[in-house]
Amino acid sequence: MDKTILTLPGDMPGLCYSLTVLRFQGSDPKAPKAYLQAALHGNELPGVAALHVLIPRLQAAEAEGRLRGSVTVVPFANPIGLNQFQWDDHQGRFFYGSRTNFNRAFALIDRPDPALLTDDADGVSCDRRLKATLQKLALDADLVLDLHCDNEGPNYLYMPAELWPHSADLAAVLDCGAVLTFEGGTDASFDEAAFRPHLAAGGFERRVVATVELKGIHDVGPDTAEKDGEGLYRFLVGRGVITDAAATPVGPFTGKGVPQSYVEMIRAPVGGMAFFHVKPGDVVRAGQLVAELIPVPGDPASVVPVHAVAPGLVLTRVLARAIRVGDDLVKIVGDERSATAKDGGALES
Numbered sequence: 001m002d003k004t005i006l007t008l009p010g011d012m013p014g015l016c017y018s019l020t021v022l023r024f025q026g027s028d029p030k031a032p033k034a035y036l037q038a039a040l041h042g043n044e045l046p047g048v049a050a051l052h053v054l055i056p057r058l059q060a061a062e063a064e065g066r067l068r069g070s071v072t073v074v075p076f077a078n079p080i081g082l083n084q085f086q087w088d089d090h091q092g093r094f095f096y097g098s099r100t101n102f103n104r105a106f107a108l109i110d111r112p113d114p115a116l117l118t119d120d121a122d123g124v125s126c127d128r129r130l131k132a133t134l135q136k137l138a139l140d141a142d143l144v145l146d147l148h149c150d151n152e153g154p155n156y157l158y159m160p161a162e163l164w165p166h167s168a169d170l171a172a173v174l175d176c177g178a179v180l181t182f183e184g185g186t187d188a189s190f191d192e193a194a195f196r197p198h199l200a201a202g203g204f205e206r207r208v209v210a211t212v213e214l215k216g217i218h219d220v221g222p223d224t225a226e227k228d229g230e231g232l233y234r235f236l237v238g239r240g241v242i243t244d245a246a247a248t249p250v251g252p253f254t255g256k257g258v259p260q261s262y263v264e265m266i267r268a269p270v271g272g273m274a275f276f277h278v279k280p281g282d283v284v285r286a287g288q289l290v291a292e293l294i295p296v297p298g299d300p301a302s303v304v305p306v307h308a309v310a311p312g313l314v315l316t317r318v319l320a321r322a323i324r325v326g327d328d329l330v331k332i333v334g335d336e337r338s339a340t341a342k343d344g345g346a347l348e349s
Helices: 046-063 126-138 168-173 190-201 222-238
Strands: 002-009 016-024 034-038 071-074 143-150 156-160 178-182 208-216 256-259 263-267 272-276 289-294 304-307 312-317 328-333
Touching: 002 126, 016 046, 016 126, 034 046, 034 126, 046 071, 046 143, 046 208, 046 222, 071 126, 126 190, 143 190, 143 222, 156 190, 168 208, 168 222, 190 208, 208 222, 272 328, 289 328
Parallel strands: 034 071, 034 143, 143 208, 156 178, 178 256
Antiparallel strands: 002 016, 016 071, 156 208, 263 328, 272 289, 289 304, 312 328
């Protein structure tokens, strides 16, 4: 394993950030190359926990001559967001300097040429330097996994529609509750930017590019880390990156694989305290009570019920119970396009 620490200059004198990159050298140049990163939103740690389990297994495979394809791992992909706190509350989703989501506004290039990625040159802000650096690290990889998490929910994936369903092995090995595919753009998220340079080349059967949502933000511990790390390892074995006859074969995916336009985003019509009546994994019918919002405690007449618009699977639930008007409450995955679906862009800000 080669460990490199890249230094990213900050936006003021005396400030810099360190980005740790781990490289594992494969023995077969024709084998698939893999790139995995975690915590692009700073404090989303289930992916970091999974990599904590995976990294020693990659080291062992490399040392034992079982690593066929080269693997690059960036355990903490966002040292800028990792260090952003407001009082005692971590704020790793948006860059303080521009209010831009760290997983938006990546450069969209039309071929895998690192010379096209110029945002790490002098005179650009540190968040843009970081994004260009991450894109260059992933540019030649066949398998690109960006590990995130949601508030509350199971494992699930976002990926370009062109890569489904032949990427079902990743969904199966991680026991995903759903796979949401997108066509066109997602506001230049990392997965879109990692896939776009290879779009014209075709041959997608070898390629997997996905945003991997590993359960909820509080699901950080030895049991979930072991399960997810083992799943990532088995995926790499199944794809021919690693040789391991003892690894359990990947079974079929039995969850829902649908366009992200099939997701109903249930939002709060008023602000207040939330009482939820459903949880991730529940199957709801149209009109079923999902939550109650309570703006005036003690006044039953003020309670605002929130209902499912269409039937489907409750995929995620927001962690907060103090809700503002317009806040997302739950994602429900249906069997047809949502009446409120938007054309293009990301599901959430």
